[in-house]
Structure formats: C-alpha cells, structure tokens
Amino acid sequence: MLKLNRIHHIAIICSDYGRSKIFYTEILGFTVLREIYREERKSYKLDLEVNGLYQIELFSFPGPPPRPSRPEAVGLRHLAFEVTNLEEAIFHLSEYDVVTEPIRVDETTGKRFTFFTDPDGLPLELYEK
Structure with a gap:
C-alpha cells in the first residue's frame, strides 16, 4: 500500500500576482518563505507557510486561461x-x-x-x- 505522510503543498495559479500576494499574505496572514522570479517563464513563485504546517505555492504566468471554479465543477x-x-x-x-x-x-x-x-x-x- 502507498504510504502518504501528509499534504506537502497546494499550488495556486493567479491572474494578478500583486493582488493575490496581498490577499494571501496581508489578508489571510500567511508567511512568505521564499519568493523567486523565474525569468525564463516570466513567472513568480511565492512559497507561503500556513501556521507552520502546510505550504501554498502561489504562481503567476503570463495569460493563464480561466478555470471553472463553481463549487460543483469536476476537480478540486x-x-x-x-x-x-x-x-x-x-x-x-x-x-x-x-x-x-x-x-x-x-x-x-x-x-x-x-x-x-x-x-x-x-x-x-x-x-x-
């Protein structure tokens, strides 16, 4: 049987990096662990700590396509x-x-x-x- 220890991270792609960074750090209060800009992808990656337990990875990409996020849509x-x-x-x-x-x-x-x-x-x- 596969033994999974815990959730390592949750990745979120945002459409407006600055706005989402403020939301997750200043409003929700997550701690910034690491922030990098990946020039080859024109993309930010922000690692956030949630009360010392889990990590959220916040990504930005140029022109990401919208995704349905209605509560009853298939997927997460x-x-x-x-x-x-x-x-x-x-x-x-x-x-x-x-x-x-x-x-x-x-x-x-x-x-x-x-x-x-x-x-x-x-x-x-x-x-x-």
Whole structure:
C-alpha cells in the first residue's frame, strides 16, 4: 500500500500576482518563505507557510486561461482552513471587503463553516474547530 505522510503543498495559479500576494499574505496572514522570479517563464513563485504546517505555492504566468471554479465543477472543489472562532475570522475578512457566504452547519459534524473566494474566484472555506 502507498504510504502518504501528509499534504506537502497546494499550488495556486493567479491572474494578478500583486493582488493575490496581498490577499494571501496581508489578508489571510500567511508567511512568505521564499519568493523567486523565474525569468525564463516570466513567472513568480511565492512559497507561503500556513501556521507552520502546510505550504501554498502561489504562481503567476503570463495569460493563464480561466478555470471553472463553481463549487460543483469536476476537480478540486475548494480549499478549507480551520479557524477557532468563525465570527472573528469573518469580521477580519470583512475589514478587507472580503465577502463571506452565510454561516452554515455541517449536518454530519455539527460544525459551522462559511465560504469566500480569493481574487480569482477560487472557493475557500473557513471551518470552525
């Protein structure tokens, strides 16, 4: 049997590198581990740390094609982040004009959650611990 240890990283391609860098570092508060510009690809690669556990790789490429990101589209549905206090997290996002959906309750676990999007419409979730 294949033994996978953990998720190593999540890669996100953005359409506006500067806007997405601000969103993921200043609004969501991820720590920059490394930022490089790859001249041969005309592309930035930004490695972000999420609370010391996981890494998000933020890429920019010239003219990336749009991808459907509706919640029920085939493929990756969304990326979820655990929070301790959902109201505090929603309030923080609202201070940056990030709109969240109404709070819902997971019918299986009884936990509360909400969705919002990154600057490119990638569905993101806040899931209360």
